[in-house]
Structure formats: structure tokens, C-alpha cells
Amino acid sequence: MPAWNEHTIHSSMHVKSADNQDLGHVAKVYQDSFLVHKGIIFPSDRYFPYSAIASVDNDEIHLNLTLDEAQSGEWNKRPDYEDHLGDPLQLMYDRGHGVADPFDEENPDKA
Numbered sequence: 001m002p003a004w005n006e007h008t009i010h011s012s013m014h015v016k017s018a019d020n021q022d023l024g025h026v027a028k029v030y031q032d033s034f035l036v037h038k039g040i041i042f043p044s045d046r047y048f049p050y051s052a053i054a055s056v057d058n059d060e061i062h063l064n065l066t067l068d069e070a071q072s073g074e075w076n077k078r079p080d081y082e083d084h085l086g087d088p089l090q091l092m093y094d095r096g097h098g099v100a101d102p103f104d105e106e107n108p109d110k111a
Contacts, residue, residue: 004050009034014060021067033078046070047078
């Protein structure tokens with residue numbers, strides 16, 4: 001699995017959902033996530049952890065979330081990397097945020 005981070009993602013990259021819907025552009029890049037500004041699709045800003053990225057082709061990011069999943073209110077809060085230093089992959093944040101956690105022994109495929 002490729003490791004995307006603040007060095008491989010940059011502002012202005014185009015973002016699409018898993019069902020190929022146009023979500024907008026990356027507005028800001030953080031150590032733990034990236035921001036897609038509110039607009040026609042989103043009523044408020046959305047922060048996505050790098051683990052929500054399925055692939056990157058040129059300057060286009062494809063998420064592993066559908067449009068409906070990406071519009072969910074759970075993404076309007078930035079992941080709290082600074083308060084979870086023992087969780088650099090953001091797995092605890094991802095649980096319940098639509099991203100499968102292979103290290104969750106009870107529910108490895110549950111997003």
C-alpha cells in the first residue's frame with residue numbers, strides 16, 4: 001500500500017470519490033490529513049486522512065470513499081495527530097470514519 005503524506009500530496013490536486021464524483025481540490029496539506037474546501041458538494045470544509053486515498057494519478061486523488069461517505073459529517077473535523085502520537089497511521093481516528101482498519105482484530109474489514 002503506497003504511503004501518501006504531506007510530501008506526496010499538494011495544494012490544488014483534484015479530488016474524486018470512489019464513485020468518480022468530483023469533490024473539489026486540495027486546499028491545504030497537513031501532516032496527518034488534507035483539506036478540501038466547502039463548495040457546491042460540501043456544505044463545510046472536509047479533512048481526509050491519507051489512509052482515505054485509494055490512488056493518485058498525476059494531479060488527481062481518488063478516495064476510497066463514495067460521494068455519500070465523503071459528505072458525512074464525520075469528515076468535518078481534522079484528525080488530531082498531535083494528541084495521538086502513538087498512532088502515526090491514524091488508525092484509531094479512522095475507525096468509525098469509513099476507512100477499514102486491518103489492525104482491528106475484531107473487525108478488520110469494518111469501516
